[in-house]
Amino acid sequence: MEYQEGDIILCKVKDIAKTAVFVETLDGIKGSIVLSEIAPGRIRNIRDYVVPNKIIVCKILHIRDNHLFLSLRRVKHNEQKDVMDAYKKEKSIENIIKTIVGEKAKEVTDKIGEKYSLEEFFEEARENEKLLDEYFTKEESEKIIKVLAKKKGKEKIIKKEFSFSTKESNGIKIIKETLGKYEGIKYLGNSKFVIIRKSADPKKTDMEIREILEEIEKQAHKLKCEFAFKGK
Numbered sequence: 001m002e003y004q005e006g007d008i009i010l011c012k013v014k015d016i017a018k019t020a021v022f023v024e025t026l027d028g029i030k031g032s033i034v035l036s037e038i039a040p041g042r043i044r045n046i047r048d049y050v051v052p053n054k055i056i057v058c059k060i061l062h063i064r065d066n067h068l069f070l071s072l073r074r075v076k077h078n079e080q081k082d083v084m085d086a087y088k089k090e091k092s093i094e095n096i097i098k099t100i101v102g103e104k105a106k107e108v109t110d111k112i113g114e115k116y117s118l119e120e121f122f123e124e125a126r127e128n129e130k131l132l133d134e135y136f137t138k139e140e141s142e143k144i145i146k147v148l149a150k151k152k153g154k155e156k157i158i159k160k161e162f163s164f165s166t167k168e169s170n171g172i173k174i175i176k177e178t179l180g181k182y183e184g185i186k187y188l189g190n191s192k193f194v195i196i197r198k199s200a201d202p203k204k205t206d207m208e209i210r211e212i213l214e215e216i217e218k219q220a221h222k223l224k225c226e227f228a229f230k231g232k
């Protein structure tokens with residue numbers, strides 16, 4: 001087993017019991033999550049968080065007898081996003097390869113996987129098209145090059161400003177703990193912040209940023225802090 005305590009990994013939900021949720025990693029290692037590690041506070045409906053066959057991002061708390069003891073609630077927002085984004089990219093690449101090579105797709109992806117992740121392979125292939133010749137026929141390589149050219153878009157910077165403040169004596173700690181969960185947030189001064197992301201899909205990234213700001217606003221209300229976002 002290559003997993004270690006503290007790793008952030010993908011799992012598929014297999015079963016939900018009264019005291020725990022049972023999962024498997026995508027390579028078949030079994031694990032479990034006790035209810036207290038699903039979410040903080042009282043859970044009214046477990047299916048708001050997990051349902052059978054759902055892919056979730058977990059943190060490994062410890063390993064015993066080839067069994068993973070996991071947490072869902074201890075995974076930070078940016079960790080969850082990074083792992084899920086990587087997973088979606090891998091699946092997208094798998095589908096591209098399957099469309100082009102058909103039944104031998106698994107054989108090809110397994111061969112690529114001996115040296116690269118699929119995302120790493122496609123990124124290197126963008127810069128060095130000859131790399132494709134090791135795994136694909138000339139005709140297949142030409143099709144993949146066309147797909148890569150379509151997907152290669154110029155990244156744009158998406159940013160949104162907001163204000164966040166509190167009159168509590170431990171205000172700095174509150175703000176750091178609340179905003180520290182999210183990547184790309186910078187302090188502008190005078191209780192103003194900006195969240196910045198680079199993306200080749202501005203519309204999707206704009207939606208993601210708005211969802212983050214909605215989460216921050218909810219936290220602000222709970223903590224009795226002041227929050228404002230001009231773009232609402």
